[in-house]
Amino acid sequence: MSAGLERIVEKAKAKPRERFTALAHHLSEDMLKETFARMNQRGAPGVDKVSMAEYGRDLDAHVADLVERMKRHAYDAPGVRRTYIPKAGNPAKLRPLGIPTVEDRLLQAAVSRILGAIYEPVFLGCSFGFRPGRSAHDALREIRTTVWNGRAHYVLEADIRGYFDHIDHDWLLRMLELKIGDPWILRLIRKWLKARILDQGVVTHPEEGTPQGGPLSPLLANVYLHYALDLWFEKVVRPRLRRGAKLVRFADDFLLLFEDENDAKAVAAVLPKRLAKFGLEAAPEKTRLVPFGVKSWRQGKEATGTFDFLGFSHHLGTSRRGTMTVVRVPARKSVHRFLMEAKEWLRTNLHMAPAEQQAILTAKLRGFYQYFGLYHCTRRLSAVRLQVLRYWRQALGRRSQRAKASWPGLNRKPWFDLPYPRTAHPTV
Numbered sequence: 001m002s003a004g005l006e007r008i009v010e011k012a013k014a015k016p017r018e019r020f021t022a023l024a025h026h027l028s029e030d031m032l033k034e035t036f037a038r039m040n041q042r043g044a045p046g047v048d049k050v051s052m053a054e055y056g057r058d059l060d061a062h063v064a065d066l067v068e069r070m071k072r073h074a075y076d077a078p079g080v081r082r083t084y085i086p087k088a089g090n091p092a093k094l095r096p097l098g099i100p101t102v103e104d105r106l107l108q109a110a111v112s113r114i115l116g117a118i119y120e121p122v123f124l125g126c127s128f129g130f131r132p133g134r135s136a137h138d139a140l141r142e143i144r145t146t147v148w149n150g151r152a153h154y155v156l157e158a159d160i161r162g163y164f165d166h167i168d169h170d171w172l173l174r175m176l177e178l179k180i181g182d183p184w185i186l187r188l189i190r191k192w193l194k195a196r197i198l199d200q201g202v203v204t205h206p207e208e209g210t211p212q213g214g215p216l217s218p219l220l221a222n223v224y225l226h227y228a229l230d231l232w233f234e235k236v237v238r239p240r241l242r243r244g245a246k247l248v249r250f251a252d253d254f255l256l257l258f259e260d261e262n263d264a265k266a267v268a269a270v271l272p273k274r275l276a277k278f279g280l281e282a283a284p285e286k287t288r289l290v291p292f293g294v295k296s297w298r299q300g301k302e303a304t305g306t307f308d309f310l311g312f313s314h315h316l317g318t319s320r321r322g323t324m325t326v327v328r329v330p331a332r333k334s335v336h337r338f339l340m341e342a343k344e345w346l347r348t349n350l351h352m353a354p355a356e357q358q359a360i361l362t363a364k365l366r367g368f369y370q371y372f373g374l375y376h377c378t379r380r381l382s383a384v385r386l387q388v389l390r391y392w393r394q395a396l397g398r399r400s401q402r403a404k405a406s407w408p409g410l411n412r413k414p415w416f417d418l419p420y421p422r423t424a425h426p427t428v
Helices: 001-016 028-038 052-057 059-071 102-119 136-148 171-175 182-194 218-241 259-279 294-299 332-349 354-372 377-395 407-411
Strands: 080-087 089-101 153-159 197-199 203-205 243-252 253-258 286-293 307-309 312-318 326-332
Touching: 001 354, 028 059, 028 102, 052 354, 059 102, 059 203, 102 182, 102 218, 136 243, 136 253, 136 307, 136 312, 136 326, 153 259, 153 307, 171 182, 171 354, 218 243, 218 253, 218 259, 243 259, 253 259, 253 307, 294 407, 326 332, 326 377, 332 354, 332 377, 354 377, 377 407
Parallel strands: 080 197
Antiparallel strands: 080 089, 153 253, 153 286, 197 203, 243 253, 307 312, 312 326
């Protein structure tokens, strides 16, 4: 971190209510070039079709021109290229992504670094997504520890419908103005929020939302829910409850854990109203209260519910010592999505050399194992490995109508092998 950003962090920690009025000068040529080196060099081009490699070949001149335009306040946010990817857990549905130009991504990433230095010291401990030194596994550990220690007996699942598409611009800017007093930075953010979207030849001008795909969007999304949800729950709701409660949030995915059922029901009743105040909607079909804790575990399996969070299915089990334990396994949606992606990849790369197929399938499986490698997951991960082998055998069998790929024959091939799962996170 540069000396300038370190000073911002120190000031934000020492004075949590401080409003920062002079920030644009941190967007220097050196800071922008350092930011460019941190960016994903394989990022897709935007509407101008300029790639990262092309922009980087003459980086000094491009950055100098960008800084000069910013000093004249002549920078105008270009359009965002809309693309679609399969939605997590439901490949039939597509999730929109907004791809800014390389130059716009660079400037967004630099502003994100500045705002991150300001907001990171004030974000609450219940927030885990898109924050340095915090991960989904930390959120999972927090849930397990809370349930283990008997501080949760009910889990309130909630889902914000189309969160990134429904962030209210006016509310977001009002929230930012509480900490950001530099008019040029606020003007930049306003331009990015209002930037036109090019979707298959059609141009639209957004009235709400922040496009997923821009480097600044995750931080803006955290700022929005910091004020709309986190502070409200910690400062307003918790002091009024009879017993303990905890919020665990990863980006727009969150759970509320309660010791008392009446507390949980009361919050479930007011939560939709709180979200609606900020233009957000809690999906009623995905909002439910689940008994989950030592109290329901003692009553038997029928009294205990299950829930999915961050790709894992959670339920209660009994340890070898006869005590309650929290069991997390890859959710069926997570497994289905991975298997369908592997099957589709094999279909489109049918005639690739088997050794190359093996290398890529190995990398895909290891990535899956790395995220889902918790203590109780080995059996389900082994089943995933076996199913990928079956899909691979089917794909190899379609390469030729004469020779069928039999299991005995393939098992003699040195390349027909995939890694077995392991526990990557024994303490989560």
